[in-house]
Amino acid sequence: MKTIKDLDASLIEAFQNQLRGKLVLPDDANYDDTRKVYNGMINKHPGMFAMCVDVADVMAAVNFGRDNDLLVAIRGGGHNGGGLGLCNDGLVIDLSGIKFVRVDISNNTVRVGGGNLWGEVDHATHPFGLAVPAGIISTTGVGGLTLGGGVGYLSRKYGLTIDNLLEADMVLADGSFVTVNKNQNEDLFWAIRGGGGNFGVVTSFKFQAHPVKTVIGGPTLWPIEKTEEIMEWYHNFIHNAPDDLNGFAVTMIIPGPPFPDFLHGNQYCGIVWCYTGSQQEFDKLFKEVLDLEPVFAHVGEMPYPAIQTMFDGLFPPDLQWYWKADFFNDLGPELRAQHLKFGSKIPTPLSQMHMYPISGAASRVGAEETPWAYRDAKYAGVIVGVDPDPANADKITNWCKDYWEGLHPYSSGGAYLNFIMDEGQDRIKASYKQNYDRLVQIKKQYDPENLFQVNQNIKP
Ligand SMILES: Cc1cc2nc3c(=O)[nH]c(=O)nc-3n(C[C@H](O)[C@H](O)[C@H](O)COP(=O)(O)OP(=O)(O)OC[C@H]3O[C@@H](n4cnc5c(N)ncnc54)[C@H](O)[C@@H]3O)c2cc1C
Numbered sequence: 264m265k266t267i268k269d270l271d272a273s274l275i276e277a278f279q280n281q282l283r284g285k286l287v288l289p290d291d292a293n294y295d296d297t298r299k300v301y302n303g304m305i306n307k308h309p310g311m312f313a314m315c316v317d318v319a320d321v322m323a324a325v326n327f328g329r330d331n332d333l334l335v336a337i338r339g340g341g342h343n344g345g346g347l348g349l350c351n352d353g354l355v356i357d358l359s360g361i362k363f364v365r366v367d368i369s370n371n372t373v374r375v376g377g378g379n380l381w382g383e384v385d386h387a388t389h390p391f392g393l394a395v396p397a398g399i400i401s402t403t404g405v406g407g408l409t410l411g412g413g414v415g416y417l418s419r420k421y422g423l424t425i426d427n428l429l430e431a432d433m434v435l436a437d438g439s440f441v442t443v444n445k446n447q448n449e450d451l452f453w454a455i456r457g458g459g460g461n462f463g464v465v466t467s468f469k470f471q472a473h474p475v476k477t478v479i480g481g482p483t484l485w486p487i488e489k490t491e492e493i494m495e496w497y498h499n500f501i502h503n504a505p506d507d508l509n510g511f512a513v514t515m516i517i518p519g520p521p522f523p524d525f526l527h528g529n530q531y532c533g534i535v536w537c538y539t540g541s542q543q544e545f546d547k548l549f550k551e552v553l554d555l556e557p558v559f560a561h562v563g564e565m566p567y568p569a570i571q572t573m574f575d576g577l578f579p580p581d582l583q584w585y586w587k588a589d590f591f592n593d594l595g596p597e598l599r600a601q602h603l604k605f606g607s608k609i610p611t612p613l614s615q616m617h618m619y620p621i622s623g624a625a626s627r628v629g630a631e632e633t634p635w636a637y638r639d640a641k642y643a644g645v646i647v648g649v650d651p652d653p654a655n656a657d658k659i660t661n662w663c664k665d666y667w668e669g670l671h672p673y674s675s676g677g678a679y680l681n682f683i684m685d686e687g688q689d690r691i692k693a694s695y696k697q698n699y700d701r702l703v704q705i706k707k708q709y710d711p712e713n714l715f716q717v718n719q720n721i722k723p
Contacts, residue, residue, distance in 0.1 A: 265332045266352040267310025274331070275311070281323040284360050287312040297357075298349065300338075301402070303581040304656060305346030309336070309355045316360040318432070318440060318466045321377075325464060326438040328354045329714050336717035337460050340380050340404015344586035344647075345684035347460075348407070350717045356464055358406060363467075366391050371473070372429060377466040379405045382575075385568040394475035394567045396421045399511070399535070401572045402580075409468060410459045411681035411719075412635045414643050416480070416537035416570060419509045419623030421473050425456035425633050426624070430469040433462070436710040444469075454705045457634035457695075459680065460718045461702070462709055479545045480537040480570045481562040482513075483552055487530040490514065490603040491596070496555065497534060498594040502641060506623035507540035508548060512642075514606030515615040518577060526559055530609055532602070536562055537570055578649070582613065585648040585660040587667035588682035589674035590640035591618070598673040605666035610658045613649035616666060618642040636696040640675050645682040680719040691719050 267275075267288075279286050287297045288311055297312050310333070313324040328335035334353030341348045341359075349355055358378030364387035365374045373395055375384055382401030388394055396417035398408055413424020421427060430444035433451065441463075443452040454462050485493050497512055513533045517526040534552075538545045542564065553560065591598065606616060621640050630638045637643075646666045648659025677694035678686075692699045699721070706713075707723040 264334055267333070267354070268352075270331060278323065278327045282313060282315070282320045284314040284316040284320045287314060299581070300341040300343070300346055300348055301580045302344055302346060302584045303653070304583045304585065305349065307346055307349040307351050309349055310352045312355045312357050314357050314360055318434065321356060321358075321361075321434045321464050321466055322438050322440065324354065324356045325434050325436065325714070328356070329436060329438070329712070334717065335714055337406075337464050337715065339378055339406025340402070340408075342403045343407050344584055344682070347718050358464070358466075361466060364388070366393065366472070371471065373470045373472050375405050375468045375470065377406055377464065377468070381405060381408065382568070382572060385571050388472055389476070389566060389568050392474055392476040393472035395470040395472050396424050396427050397571070399571070399574065400578065401568070401575055405468060406465060407460070408681060410455055410457075410465065412457050412679060414619045414621070414625070414679060416478070416509050417473070417475065417539070418625040419620060420506045420539050422624040422628060423635060424470075425635060426628055427471045428456055428468060429471055431455060431465045432467045433465050435463040436712065436714040450705050451709065454634060454702055458702050458705075458721060461706055461715055461721045463715065475539055475567050477564050478537050478539055478567050478570055479542065479562065479564050480535070481573075482533050482535045482559070483557040483562065484517070484526065484531040484533040484559040485555070485557055487514065487532055487603065487607050490532040490606055491599040493532050493555065494594050494599045494602060498641070500551065501620050502622045504548065505540065505544075507544070508536070508538050509620065510534040510536040511620065512618040513615055514602055514609065516609050516612045518612035522559070528612070530607060531558075532606060577613065581651075583650050583653055583656050583659060585656070585663045586645065586682055586684050587663050588643070588645040588678040589667070589671055590621075590637045590677055590679065591642040591644055591670075591673065592640055592675050593673070594618070594642065595673065598670060601666075601669035601673070605662070605669055608662060610648065610662040611650040611655055614647060614659055614662060615649070616644070616646045618644045630696070631698060634695055634698045634702055636694070636698050637675060637677060637679070643679040643682065644670065644674075645679070688720075688722070691721070694719075
Protein backbone atom coordinates (compact mmCIF):
# COMPACT_ATOMS: atom_id res chain seq x y z
CA MET A 264 0.00 0.00 0.00
CA LYS A 265 1.31 3.47 -0.90
CA THR A 266 1.08 6.74 1.03
CA ILE A 267 0.39 10.19 -0.41
CA LYS A 268 4.11 10.97 -0.01
CA ASP A 269 4.87 8.31 -2.66
CA LEU A 270 2.78 10.13 -5.26
CA ASP A 271 4.06 12.54 -7.87
CA ALA A 272 2.89 16.16 -7.42
CA SER A 273 1.47 16.15 -10.96
CA LEU A 274 -0.86 13.27 -10.03
CA ILE A 275 -2.21 15.23 -7.08
CA GLU A 276 -2.65 18.32 -9.24
CA ALA A 277 -4.55 16.33 -11.86
CA PHE A 278 -6.78 14.91 -9.10
CA GLN A 279 -7.51 18.43 -7.78
CA ASN A 280 -8.50 19.48 -11.31
CA GLN A 281 -11.10 16.72 -11.42
CA LEU A 282 -12.85 17.97 -8.28
CA ARG A 283 -15.19 20.85 -7.55
CA GLY A 284 -14.33 20.44 -3.86
CA LYS A 285 -10.86 21.21 -2.48
CA LEU A 286 -8.01 18.92 -1.49
CA VAL A 287 -6.49 19.56 1.93
CA LEU A 288 -2.85 18.49 2.35
CA PRO A 289 -0.56 18.43 5.41
CA ASP A 290 1.11 21.73 4.46
CA ASP A 291 -2.21 23.59 4.19
CA ALA A 292 -3.08 26.10 6.92
CA ASN A 293 -6.43 24.40 7.60
CA TYR A 294 -4.95 20.86 7.80
CA ASP A 295 -4.96 20.61 11.60
CA ASP A 296 -8.55 21.87 11.85
CA THR A 297 -9.61 19.52 9.07
CA ARG A 298 -8.15 16.45 10.80
CA LYS A 299 -10.11 17.06 13.99
CA VAL A 300 -12.98 14.70 14.74
CA TYR A 301 -15.53 14.78 17.53
CA ASN A 302 -13.47 12.52 19.84
CA GLY A 303 -10.48 14.54 21.09
CA MET A 304 -8.65 11.27 21.87
CA ILE A 305 -8.22 10.59 18.14
CA ASN A 306 -5.03 12.02 16.65
CA LYS A 307 -4.66 10.70 13.11
CA HIS A 308 -2.63 12.34 10.32
CA PRO A 309 -4.20 11.60 6.92
CA GLY A 310 -2.09 12.20 3.83
CA MET A 311 -4.90 14.05 2.07
CA PHE A 312 -8.55 15.07 2.41
CA ALA A 313 -10.82 15.20 -0.64
CA MET A 314 -13.55 17.62 0.47
CA CYS A 315 -16.22 16.28 -1.87
CA VAL A 316 -19.19 18.43 -2.83
CA ASP A 317 -21.04 16.08 -5.19
CA VAL A 318 -21.26 12.51 -6.46
CA ALA A 319 -18.76 13.21 -9.25
CA ASP A 320 -16.18 14.24 -6.65
CA VAL A 321 -16.79 11.03 -4.72
CA MET A 322 -16.38 8.93 -7.88
CA ALA A 323 -13.10 10.69 -8.68
CA ALA A 324 -11.87 10.24 -5.11
CA VAL A 325 -12.72 6.53 -5.01
CA ASN A 326 -10.95 6.00 -8.34
CA PHE A 327 -7.91 7.99 -7.19
CA GLY A 328 -7.65 6.06 -3.92
CA ARG A 329 -8.00 2.67 -5.63
CA ASP A 330 -5.74 3.38 -8.64
CA ASN A 331 -2.96 4.69 -6.40
CA ASP A 332 -3.22 1.88 -3.87
CA LEU A 333 -4.00 4.23 -0.96
CA LEU A 334 -5.64 3.54 2.36
CA VAL A 335 -9.09 5.15 2.07
CA ALA A 336 -11.33 6.42 4.88
CA ILE A 337 -14.83 7.88 4.52
CA ARG A 338 -15.90 10.66 6.86
CA GLY A 339 -19.59 11.44 7.37
CA GLY A 340 -20.26 13.34 10.61
CA GLY A 341 -16.87 12.49 12.17
CA HIS A 342 -18.48 11.24 15.41
CA ASN A 343 -17.24 7.69 15.45
CA GLY A 344 -15.73 6.77 18.82
CA GLY A 345 -12.76 4.97 17.28
CA GLY A 346 -12.14 7.73 14.72
CA LEU A 347 -13.11 5.52 11.78
CA GLY A 348 -13.79 8.59 9.64
CA LEU A 349 -10.00 9.14 9.43
CA CYS A 350 -6.89 7.16 8.54
CA ASN A 351 -3.16 7.74 8.85
CA ASP A 352 -1.23 8.68 5.68
CA GLY A 353 -4.00 7.74 3.23
CA LEU A 354 -6.94 9.53 1.60
CA VAL A 355 -10.00 10.73 3.53
CA ILE A 356 -13.14 11.09 1.42
CA ASP A 357 -14.88 13.84 3.36
CA LEU A 358 -18.62 14.18 2.77
CA SER A 359 -19.31 17.30 4.86
CA GLY A 360 -19.88 19.27 1.65
CA ILE A 361 -22.65 16.90 0.51
CA LYS A 362 -25.57 18.19 2.53
CA PHE A 363 -29.20 18.64 1.59
CA VAL A 364 -32.52 17.63 3.13
CA ARG A 365 -35.64 17.42 0.99
CA VAL A 366 -38.92 16.47 2.61
CA ASP A 367 -41.53 14.96 0.30
CA ILE A 368 -44.87 15.53 2.02
CA SER A 369 -46.75 13.47 -0.58
CA ASN A 370 -45.43 10.29 1.08
CA ASN A 371 -43.57 11.51 4.18
CA THR A 372 -40.16 10.57 2.87
CA VAL A 373 -36.93 12.50 3.32
CA ARG A 374 -33.91 12.58 1.04
CA VAL A 375 -30.67 13.39 2.92
CA GLY A 376 -27.07 13.99 1.80
CA GLY A 377 -24.31 11.55 2.72
CA GLY A 378 -22.59 14.20 4.88
CA ASN A 379 -25.57 15.56 6.83
CA LEU A 380 -25.84 15.64 10.62
CA TRP A 381 -29.04 14.54 12.38
CA GLY A 382 -29.77 18.03 13.73
CA GLU A 383 -30.01 19.28 10.15
CA VAL A 384 -32.51 16.54 9.30
CA ASP A 385 -34.63 17.28 12.40
CA HIS A 386 -34.63 20.99 11.58
CA ALA A 387 -35.92 20.32 8.07
CA THR A 388 -38.58 17.75 8.97
CA HIS A 389 -39.97 19.38 12.13
CA PRO A 390 -42.02 22.15 10.41
CA PHE A 391 -43.89 19.35 8.60
CA GLY A 392 -44.57 17.55 11.87
CA LEU A 393 -42.29 14.70 10.81
CA ALA A 394 -39.24 12.93 12.24
CA VAL A 395 -36.87 10.19 11.10
CA PRO A 396 -35.86 7.77 13.90
CA ALA A 397 -32.22 8.42 14.81
CA GLY A 398 -30.24 8.60 18.06
CA ILE A 399 -30.34 10.80 21.15
CA ILE A 400 -28.05 13.66 20.17
CA SER A 401 -28.22 16.00 17.18
CA THR A 402 -24.55 16.34 16.29
CA THR A 403 -24.01 12.75 15.08
CA GLY A 404 -23.59 12.06 11.38
CA VAL A 405 -26.43 10.51 9.39
CA GLY A 406 -23.91 8.33 7.50
CA GLY A 407 -22.20 6.37 10.25
CA LEU A 408 -25.22 6.17 12.55
CA THR A 409 -27.49 4.85 9.81
CA LEU A 410 -25.05 2.37 8.27
CA GLY A 411 -24.37 0.89 11.72
CA GLY A 412 -28.05 0.59 12.72
CA GLY A 413 -29.30 3.66 14.60
CA VAL A 414 -30.70 3.24 18.11
CA GLY A 415 -32.54 6.12 19.74
CA TYR A 416 -35.63 7.75 21.21
CA LEU A 417 -37.98 6.48 18.50
CA SER A 418 -36.68 2.87 18.24
CA ARG A 419 -39.54 1.27 20.21
CA LYS A 420 -42.17 3.15 18.22
CA TYR A 421 -40.77 3.12 14.68
CA GLY A 422 -37.74 0.79 14.75
CA LEU A 423 -34.04 1.41 14.20
CA THR A 424 -32.89 3.99 11.67
CA ILE A 425 -32.11 1.18 9.19
CA ASP A 426 -35.70 -0.04 9.48
CA ASN A 427 -36.73 3.32 8.03
CA LEU A 428 -34.16 3.42 5.25
CA LEU A 429 -35.92 3.13 1.87
CA GLU A 430 -33.11 3.77 -0.57
CA ALA A 431 -29.51 4.90 -0.89
CA ASP A 432 -27.25 6.17 -3.67
CA MET A 433 -23.75 4.73 -3.51
CA VAL A 434 -20.37 4.92 -5.17
CA LEU A 435 -18.83 1.44 -5.18
CA ALA A 436 -15.15 0.44 -5.00
CA ASP A 437 -14.92 0.24 -8.82
CA GLY A 438 -16.09 3.86 -9.04
CA SER A 439 -19.53 2.99 -10.38
CA PHE A 440 -22.71 4.64 -9.06
CA VAL A 441 -25.72 2.58 -7.98
CA THR A 442 -29.07 3.12 -6.37
CA VAL A 443 -30.05 0.44 -3.86
CA ASN A 444 -33.51 -0.29 -2.51
CA LYS A 445 -35.76 -3.30 -2.00
CA ASN A 446 -36.16 -3.84 -5.75
CA GLN A 447 -32.77 -2.74 -7.06
CA ASN A 448 -29.40 -4.16 -5.93
CA GLU A 449 -31.24 -5.89 -3.08
CA ASP A 450 -28.09 -7.57 -1.76
CA LEU A 451 -26.36 -4.22 -1.27
CA PHE A 452 -29.50 -2.72 0.19
CA TRP A 453 -29.54 -5.54 2.75
CA ALA A 454 -25.82 -5.16 3.52
CA ILE A 455 -25.80 -1.42 4.19
CA ARG A 456 -28.58 -1.72 6.78
CA GLY A 457 -26.08 -2.48 9.56
CA GLY A 458 -22.95 -3.45 7.60
CA GLY A 459 -21.36 0.00 8.01
CA GLY A 460 -19.25 1.73 5.37
CA ASN A 461 -17.87 -1.58 4.07
CA PHE A 462 -19.68 -1.58 0.72
CA GLY A 463 -19.22 1.90 -0.71
CA VAL A 464 -19.67 5.61 -0.15
CA VAL A 465 -23.31 6.52 0.40
CA THR A 466 -23.94 9.89 -1.20
CA SER A 467 -27.63 10.11 -0.30
CA PHE A 468 -30.17 8.33 1.90
CA LYS A 469 -33.95 8.21 1.54
CA PHE A 470 -35.87 7.64 4.77
CA GLN A 471 -39.45 7.03 5.81
CA ALA A 472 -40.41 9.81 8.23
CA HIS A 473 -43.22 9.59 10.79
CA PRO A 474 -45.68 12.00 12.33
CA VAL A 475 -43.79 13.21 15.41
CA LYS A 476 -44.07 16.90 16.22
CA THR A 477 -43.73 17.10 19.99
CA VAL A 478 -42.79 14.43 22.52
CA ILE A 479 -43.09 14.16 26.28
CA GLY A 480 -39.62 13.56 27.62
CA GLY A 481 -36.76 14.23 29.98
CA PRO A 482 -34.89 12.55 32.84
CA THR A 483 -35.90 11.06 36.18
CA LEU A 484 -33.14 10.40 38.73
CA TRP A 485 -32.68 8.32 41.88
CA PRO A 486 -29.67 8.16 44.22
CA ILE A 487 -27.13 5.60 42.98
CA GLU A 488 -27.84 3.40 46.05
CA LYS A 489 -31.26 2.64 44.52
CA THR A 490 -29.76 1.31 41.25
CA GLU A 491 -30.68 -2.35 41.78
CA GLU A 492 -34.25 -1.63 42.80
CA ILE A 493 -34.88 0.88 39.99
CA MET A 494 -33.29 -1.30 37.32
CA GLU A 495 -35.34 -4.32 38.36
CA TRP A 496 -38.53 -2.28 38.15
CA TYR A 497 -37.42 -0.65 34.86
CA HIS A 498 -36.75 -4.00 33.19
CA ASN A 499 -40.23 -5.27 33.99
CA PHE A 500 -41.84 -1.98 33.01
CA ILE A 501 -40.23 -0.82 29.78
CA HIS A 502 -40.59 -3.96 27.67
CA ASN A 503 -44.25 -4.26 28.57
CA ALA A 504 -45.02 -0.58 27.99
CA PRO A 505 -46.75 0.64 24.81
CA ASP A 506 -44.40 1.31 21.86
CA ASP A 507 -45.00 5.03 22.31
CA LEU A 508 -42.86 4.95 25.44
CA ASN A 509 -39.10 4.85 25.27
CA GLY A 510 -36.69 5.32 28.14
CA PHE A 511 -33.02 4.47 28.39
CA ALA A 512 -31.42 3.68 31.72
CA VAL A 513 -28.29 5.53 32.88
CA THR A 514 -25.77 5.68 35.66
CA MET A 515 -24.21 9.12 35.81
CA ILE A 516 -22.93 12.05 37.82
CA ILE A 517 -24.89 15.26 37.41
CA PRO A 518 -22.16 17.48 35.99
CA GLY A 519 -23.72 20.92 36.59
CA PRO A 520 -26.16 23.27 34.82
CA PRO A 521 -28.76 23.01 33.36
CA PHE A 522 -29.52 20.62 36.27
CA PRO A 523 -30.40 22.30 39.60
CA ASP A 524 -27.59 22.95 42.12
CA PHE A 525 -28.67 20.36 44.65
CA LEU A 526 -27.93 17.55 42.18
CA HIS A 527 -24.44 18.68 41.13
CA GLY A 528 -21.56 16.29 41.67
CA ASN A 529 -23.72 13.42 42.97
CA GLN A 530 -24.07 9.98 41.40
CA TYR A 531 -27.44 8.77 40.18
CA CYS A 532 -29.19 6.04 38.35
CA GLY A 533 -31.83 7.38 36.05
CA ILE A 534 -34.07 6.95 33.06
CA VAL A 535 -34.36 9.40 30.18
CA TRP A 536 -37.90 9.19 28.79
CA CYS A 537 -39.42 9.96 25.42
CA TYR A 538 -43.14 9.42 24.79
CA THR A 539 -44.93 9.94 21.48
CA GLY A 540 -48.57 9.51 22.60
CA SER A 541 -51.09 11.77 24.33
CA GLN A 542 -50.49 13.60 27.62
CA GLN A 543 -53.46 11.79 29.18
CA GLU A 544 -52.07 8.33 28.40
CA PHE A 545 -48.60 9.40 29.49
CA ASP A 546 -49.86 10.63 32.86
CA LYS A 547 -51.44 7.21 33.51
CA LEU A 548 -48.18 5.41 32.64
CA PHE A 549 -45.96 7.85 34.45
CA LYS A 550 -47.81 7.57 37.76
CA GLU A 551 -45.92 4.32 38.35
CA VAL A 552 -42.63 6.18 37.85
CA LEU A 553 -43.57 8.98 40.22
CA ASP A 554 -44.62 6.41 42.85
CA LEU A 555 -40.94 5.39 42.93
CA GLU A 556 -40.19 8.90 44.25
CA PRO A 557 -37.40 10.10 41.98
CA VAL A 558 -35.28 12.88 43.52
CA PHE A 559 -35.59 14.71 40.24
CA ALA A 560 -38.19 14.44 37.46
CA HIS A 561 -37.94 16.96 34.67
CA VAL A 562 -40.33 15.49 32.14
CA GLY A 563 -42.62 17.53 29.91
CA GLU A 564 -43.82 18.24 26.42
CA MET A 565 -41.27 19.65 24.00
CA PRO A 566 -40.63 19.83 20.24
CA TYR A 567 -38.87 16.69 18.98
CA PRO A 568 -35.72 18.68 18.00
CA ALA A 569 -35.55 19.90 21.63
CA ILE A 570 -35.18 16.40 23.05
CA GLN A 571 -32.69 15.57 20.29
CA THR A 572 -30.53 18.56 21.27
CA MET A 573 -31.06 18.30 25.04
CA PHE A 574 -27.58 16.84 25.69
CA ASP A 575 -25.65 18.57 22.87
CA GLY A 576 -24.43 21.32 25.20
CA LEU A 577 -23.09 18.86 27.77
CA PHE A 578 -21.04 17.07 25.13
CA PRO A 579 -19.27 19.62 22.89
CA PRO A 580 -16.68 18.39 20.37
CA ASP A 581 -13.07 17.70 21.39
CA LEU A 582 -13.67 15.91 24.69
CA GLN A 583 -11.74 12.70 25.36
CA TRP A 584 -14.00 9.66 24.83
CA TYR A 585 -13.37 5.97 25.51
CA TRP A 586 -16.13 3.55 24.47
CA LYS A 587 -17.06 -0.05 25.46
CA ALA A 588 -20.34 -1.85 24.77
CA ASP A 589 -22.33 -5.08 24.78
CA PHE A 590 -25.83 -6.38 24.09
CA PHE A 591 -27.77 -7.83 27.05
CA ASN A 592 -30.75 -10.15 27.06
CA ASP A 593 -31.65 -9.44 30.66
CA LEU A 594 -31.03 -7.13 33.59
CA GLY A 595 -30.73 -9.81 36.26
CA PRO A 596 -29.51 -9.47 39.86
CA GLU A 597 -25.79 -10.05 39.13
CA LEU A 598 -25.84 -7.44 36.38
CA ARG A 599 -27.72 -4.95 38.53
CA ALA A 600 -25.12 -5.43 41.29
CA GLN A 601 -22.36 -4.56 38.79
CA HIS A 602 -24.20 -1.41 37.76
CA LEU A 603 -24.38 -0.35 41.39
CA LYS A 604 -20.68 -1.15 41.93
CA PHE A 605 -19.30 0.72 38.92
CA GLY A 606 -22.02 3.39 38.77
CA SER A 607 -20.81 4.37 42.25
CA LYS A 608 -17.25 4.84 40.96
CA ILE A 609 -17.84 7.13 37.97
CA PRO A 610 -14.49 8.88 37.59
CA THR A 611 -15.39 12.21 35.92
CA PRO A 612 -18.61 14.26 35.67
CA LEU A 613 -19.33 13.41 32.02
CA SER A 614 -18.62 9.66 32.13
CA GLN A 615 -21.82 7.60 31.86
CA MET A 616 -23.40 4.20 31.24
CA HIS A 617 -26.52 3.89 29.05
CA MET A 618 -28.78 0.87 28.41
CA TYR A 619 -31.03 1.41 25.36
CA PRO A 620 -34.09 -0.86 25.21
CA ILE A 621 -34.38 -3.05 22.10
CA SER A 622 -38.07 -3.87 22.09
CA GLY A 623 -41.29 -2.72 20.44
CA ALA A 624 -40.89 -2.09 16.70
CA ALA A 625 -37.08 -2.60 16.79
CA SER A 626 -37.56 -6.18 18.00
CA ARG A 627 -40.28 -7.08 15.48
CA VAL A 628 -37.81 -7.12 12.58
CA GLY A 629 -36.32 -10.56 11.91
CA ALA A 630 -32.70 -11.27 12.92
CA GLU A 631 -31.77 -11.93 9.28
CA GLU A 632 -33.89 -9.25 7.62
CA THR A 633 -30.97 -6.85 8.07
CA PRO A 634 -27.36 -7.52 9.18
CA TRP A 635 -28.28 -6.12 12.65
CA ALA A 636 -28.68 -9.53 14.26
CA TYR A 637 -29.43 -8.79 17.92
CA ARG A 638 -33.14 -8.09 17.51
CA ASP A 639 -33.89 -10.33 20.47
CA ALA A 640 -31.46 -8.59 22.83
CA LYS A 641 -33.26 -6.49 25.38
CA TYR A 642 -30.59 -3.78 25.61
CA ALA A 643 -27.80 -2.16 23.64
CA GLY A 644 -25.55 -1.14 26.53
CA VAL A 645 -22.70 1.36 26.29
CA ILE A 646 -20.19 2.76 28.76
CA VAL A 647 -18.39 6.00 27.89
CA GLY A 648 -15.48 7.45 29.81
CA VAL A 649 -15.56 11.18 28.98
CA ASP A 650 -13.52 14.18 30.10
CA PRO A 651 -12.12 17.39 28.59
CA ASP A 652 -8.63 16.85 30.05
CA PRO A 653 -6.28 14.54 28.11
CA ALA A 654 -4.42 13.99 31.42
CA ASN A 655 -7.48 11.99 32.56
CA ALA A 656 -7.41 9.66 29.54
CA ASP A 657 -6.12 6.70 31.57
CA LYS A 658 -8.60 7.32 34.39
CA ILE A 659 -11.66 7.29 32.12
CA THR A 660 -10.32 4.39 30.05
CA ASN A 661 -9.63 2.20 33.08
CA TRP A 662 -13.05 2.84 34.64
CA CYS A 663 -14.75 2.12 31.33
CA LYS A 664 -12.85 -1.17 30.91
CA ASP A 665 -13.46 -2.22 34.52
CA TYR A 666 -17.21 -1.50 34.27
CA TRP A 667 -17.34 -3.48 31.02
CA GLU A 668 -15.39 -6.40 32.56
CA GLY A 669 -17.95 -6.44 35.34
CA LEU A 670 -20.92 -6.58 32.95
CA HIS A 671 -19.51 -8.68 30.12
CA PRO A 672 -20.00 -12.14 31.72
CA TYR A 673 -23.77 -11.44 31.68
CA SER A 674 -23.87 -10.09 28.10
CA SER A 675 -25.23 -11.73 24.93
CA GLY A 676 -21.83 -11.90 23.22
CA GLY A 677 -21.81 -9.15 20.60
CA ALA A 678 -22.02 -5.38 20.75
CA TYR A 679 -23.74 -2.61 18.80
CA LEU A 680 -20.77 -1.77 16.58
CA ASN A 681 -21.43 1.98 16.58
CA PHE A 682 -20.79 1.90 20.34
CA ILE A 683 -17.30 0.34 20.29
CA MET A 684 -13.83 1.45 19.22
CA ASP A 685 -11.36 -1.03 17.69
CA GLU A 686 -11.89 -4.44 19.33
CA GLY A 687 -10.76 -6.73 16.52
CA GLN A 688 -12.29 -9.26 14.17
CA ASP A 689 -13.80 -11.67 16.69
CA ARG A 690 -15.97 -8.92 18.16
CA ILE A 691 -17.16 -7.91 14.70
CA LYS A 692 -18.10 -11.50 13.85
CA ALA A 693 -19.84 -11.99 17.19
CA SER A 694 -21.83 -8.81 16.62
CA TYR A 695 -23.19 -9.95 13.24
CA LYS A 696 -23.76 -13.55 14.38
CA GLN A 697 -25.31 -15.64 11.60
CA ASN A 698 -25.28 -12.66 9.19
CA TYR A 699 -21.50 -12.37 9.02
CA ASP A 700 -21.03 -14.97 6.26
CA ARG A 701 -23.59 -13.33 4.01
CA LEU A 702 -21.88 -9.95 4.55
CA VAL A 703 -18.55 -11.53 3.54
CA GLN A 704 -20.10 -12.87 0.32
CA ILE A 705 -21.46 -9.43 -0.60
CA LYS A 706 -18.16 -7.78 0.33
CA LYS A 707 -16.30 -10.24 -1.94
CA GLN A 708 -18.56 -9.31 -4.82
CA TYR A 709 -18.46 -5.51 -4.49
CA ASP A 710 -15.16 -4.77 -2.74
CA PRO A 711 -12.88 -7.80 -3.22
CA GLU A 712 -9.71 -5.76 -2.58
CA ASN A 713 -11.12 -4.30 0.65
CA LEU A 714 -10.74 -0.69 -0.49
CA PHE A 715 -13.22 0.31 2.21
CA GLN A 716 -11.46 -1.14 5.25
CA VAL A 717 -11.40 1.78 7.71
CA ASN A 718 -14.56 0.65 9.48
CA GLN A 719 -15.74 -2.31 11.56
CA ASN A 720 -14.28 -4.35 8.76
CA ILE A 721 -15.91 -7.29 7.02
CA LYS A 722 -12.93 -9.00 5.44
CA PRO A 723 -13.62 -10.26 1.88
C1 LIG B 1 -22.08 11.96 21.43
C2 LIG B 1 -22.50 10.75 20.65
C3 LIG B 1 -23.79 10.26 20.75
C4 LIG B 1 -24.19 9.14 20.04
N1 LIG B 1 -25.46 8.69 20.17
C5 LIG B 1 -25.89 7.65 19.42
C6 LIG B 1 -27.24 7.21 19.48
O1 LIG B 1 -28.06 7.75 20.20
N2 LIG B 1 -27.61 6.16 18.71
C7 LIG B 1 -26.73 5.53 17.88
O2 LIG B 1 -27.16 4.60 17.20
N3 LIG B 1 -25.45 5.91 17.83
C8 LIG B 1 -25.00 6.95 18.57
N4 LIG B 1 -23.70 7.33 18.52
C9 LIG B 1 -22.74 6.52 17.76
C10 LIG B 1 -22.74 6.89 16.30
O3 LIG B 1 -23.77 6.17 15.65
C11 LIG B 1 -21.40 6.50 15.67
O4 LIG B 1 -20.40 7.24 16.30
C12 LIG B 1 -21.38 6.75 14.16
O5 LIG B 1 -20.25 6.08 13.64
C13 LIG B 1 -21.30 8.21 13.83
O6 LIG B 1 -21.45 8.43 12.46
P1 LIG B 1 -20.66 9.63 11.75
O7 LIG B 1 -21.07 9.67 10.33
O8 LIG B 1 -20.79 10.86 12.57
O9 LIG B 1 -19.17 9.10 11.94
P2 LIG B 1 -17.85 9.07 11.05
O10 LIG B 1 -16.75 9.08 12.05
O11 LIG B 1 -17.84 10.10 10.00
O12 LIG B 1 -17.97 7.65 10.34
C14 LIG B 1 -18.15 6.47 11.05
C15 LIG B 1 -18.06 5.27 10.12
O13 LIG B 1 -19.12 5.30 9.19
C16 LIG B 1 -18.63 5.39 7.85
N5 LIG B 1 -19.43 6.37 7.11
C17 LIG B 1 -19.92 7.54 7.57
N6 LIG B 1 -20.66 8.13 6.61
C18 LIG B 1 -20.63 7.32 5.54
C19 LIG B 1 -21.21 7.38 4.24
N7 LIG B 1 -21.99 8.40 3.87
N8 LIG B 1 -20.96 6.36 3.37
C20 LIG B 1 -20.21 5.29 3.74
N9 LIG B 1 -19.62 5.20 4.97
C21 LIG B 1 -19.85 6.19 5.85
C22 LIG B 1 -17.19 5.82 8.02
O14 LIG B 1 -16.35 5.36 7.02
C23 LIG B 1 -16.79 5.20 9.33
O15 LIG B 1 -16.39 3.86 9.15
C24 LIG B 1 -23.27 8.47 19.21
C25 LIG B 1 -21.97 8.96 19.09
C26 LIG B 1 -21.57 10.08 19.80
C27 LIG B 1 -20.17 10.56 19.69
